[in-house]
Amino acid sequence: MKSRALTCIFAMTLFGALAIPVRLAAQHTRYKLIDLGTLGGPTSQVNGSPPPMINNKGVVAGEADTSTPCSYLGGFVSPAFRWENGVLTDLGLLPGGCFSLPNAINSNGMMVGSGDIGVIDPMTGFPELRADVRRNGQIIDLGTFGGTNSLANDVNSRAQVVGGAENTDPDPWNFGGLIGLPSPTAWHGFVWQAGTMRDLGTLGGPDSFGLVVSENGRITGFSFTNSVPSPTTGIPTVDPFLWDGGRMIDLGTLGGTFGVGNGLNNRGQVVGASNVGVEVGGIVGQ
Numbered sequence: 001m002k003s004r005a006l007t008c009i010f011a012m013t014l015f016g017a018l019a020i021p022v023r024l025a026a027q028h029t030r031y032k033l034i035d036l037g038t039l040g041g042p043t044s045q046v047n048g049s050p051p052p053m054i055n056n057k058g059v060v061a062g063e064a065d066t067s068t069p070c071s072y073l074g075g076f077v078s079p080a081f082r083w084e085n086g087v088l089t090d091l092g093l094l095p096g097g098c099f100s101l102p103n104a105i106n107s108n109g110m111m112v113g114s115g116d117i118g119v120i121d122p123m124t125g126f127p128e129l130r131a132d133v134r135r136n137g138q139i140i141d142l143g144t145f146g147g148t149n150s151l152a153n154d155v156n157s158r159a160q161v162v163g164g165a166e167n168t169d170p171d172p173w174n175f176g177g178l179i180g181l182p183s184p185t186a187w188h189g190f191v192w193q194a195g196t197m198r199d200l201g202t203l204g205g206p207d208s209f210g211l212v213v214s215e216n217g218r219i220t221g222f223s224f225t226n227s228v229p230s231p232t233t234g235i236p237t238v239d240p241f242l243w244d245g246g247r248m249i250d251l252g253t254l255g256g257t258f259g260v261g262n263g264l265n266n267r268g269q270v271v272g273a274s275n276v277g278v279e280v281g282g283i284v285g286q
Contacts, residue, residue, distance in 0.1 A: 036083045039090050041065025041076040047113075050262070051104045051154060051212070059084045061102040061111045066090070070098035072118060073127065080111065080134060091134050094141055100132060103163075104154045110135040112152035112161045117141075121148050123184050131163050133192075142192050145199060147185045149176070152192070154212050161192040162210035162219050173235045175207035175224065189221050189243070200243050203250045205236050210243070211262050219243035220261030220270045225250065230257040232277075240272045 038044045044064035046053040054060045060083040065076040080091040080100040091111070093100050096118025103113040111134040116127040131142040131152035144150045147166025155161045164179070169186040176183030189200035189210035202208040205224025213219050220243070224236045240251040240261035253259040256275030263271040 034086075036060065036062070036081075037064070037088050038066075039064040039079065039081065039088065040067040041078070044081070045101075047101060047103050053102065053105060055105050055107050055109065057084075057107070057109070059105060059109050061105040061113075063099065063101045064088065064090075072120070073098055073116075080113065080115070082109070082111070082134075092139055094130055094132055094139060098127075102134070103152060106155045106159070107157045108135075108159075110155055110159060112155045112163070114151045114163075121183075123148070124182050126181065129181065131161070131165065131192075133161060135159070142190075142197055145188055145190075145197075147183070147187075149181055149183060150190075151179065151181070153210065156213045156215050156217070158215070158217065159193060160213050160217055162190065162213040162221070163192075164189050164209035164221075165197070169206060171206055173206065173224070173227075173229070175209075175235075178238075179209060189219070189223070191217075191219060191243075201248050203239055203241055203248060208241070208248070211260070212264055214264050214266050214268075216266045218264055218266070218268055220264045220272070222260040223248065223250075232257055240270065240274070242268060242270050244268055 046062035062081050063078050064081045065078045068077040070077050078099040079093045080102050082089045094115045094117050097116045100115030101113050102111040105111045114129045115132050119128045121128050129149045131150040133140040144165040145167035150165035152161050152163040164187045166185050171186040175187050186206040189208040190197045203223040203225045205226050208223035209221045210219045211221040222238050223241050225239050226236050237257045240259045242249045253274040254276040259274035261270045261272040
């Protein structure tokens with residue numbers, strides 16, 4: 001199905017080029033690929049998932065290798081970078097760290113993401129990670145809810161940051177594994193602003209995570225709704241939520257036991273995905 005669609009797109013592009021070659025040629029010259037370079041090492045990258053890693057001022061956020069080896073992980077020290085008008089700037093690392101990858105950048109150039117702190121978590125064997133914020137030349141460690149790890153996923157122009165952080169409650173369901181970071185304790189979604197990190201709570205289960213924040217401060221993400229494992233997935237039901245006015249609203253699913261909200265606007269309309277037993281479909285909630 002996918003290859004068939006790609007073939008159709010290619011055919012339409014080819015026929016269009018044959019019909020209006022001058023117009024397409026003129027459009028083609030408006031764009032060029034720019035190599036952002038590195039910080040002296042072999043590679044660089046930007047986060048490939050939404051939100052986009054470039055703002056309307058043309059500032060790009062990413063991560064780039066230096067030529068310095070990382071003493072405890074191998075590879076190279078890879079700090080976050082800012083690229084603007086052809087200049088790649090090293091934004092540094094959290095104390096003790098070797099890498100930092102931004103996950104979002106706002107209209108003012110404020111970047112959020114996560115980085116290591118030079119410590120291996122003995123419970124998981126993974127580097128301990130902290131949500132971080134970069135603005136006005138500062139790097140801010142957002143901390144956790146008492147646990148080991150935290151991740152920042154999005155930021156709006158009001159400098160409200162959302163993500164998730166571990167607390168100290170045991171979590172038999174390995175919610176952290178859903179976000180690629182296995183952990184023995186529970187995660188809760190958070191919103192951080194002006195030095196204060198607020199716990200978003202959950203939909204009744206032990207865990208949640210904030211994925212996206214709108215310009216007016218609404219938040220969406222996903223949360224366990226209880227602690228009873230589903231016979232289909234082996235973990236409790238996961239539902240998308242809308243956090244609005246200080247409360248978390250369960251958006252439900254399309255009949256399945258797993259759903260996530262990964263986009264919203266200032267009207268509180270949420271988009272995401274949900275399973276319907278064995279298949280996945282789009283959702284919209286308000």
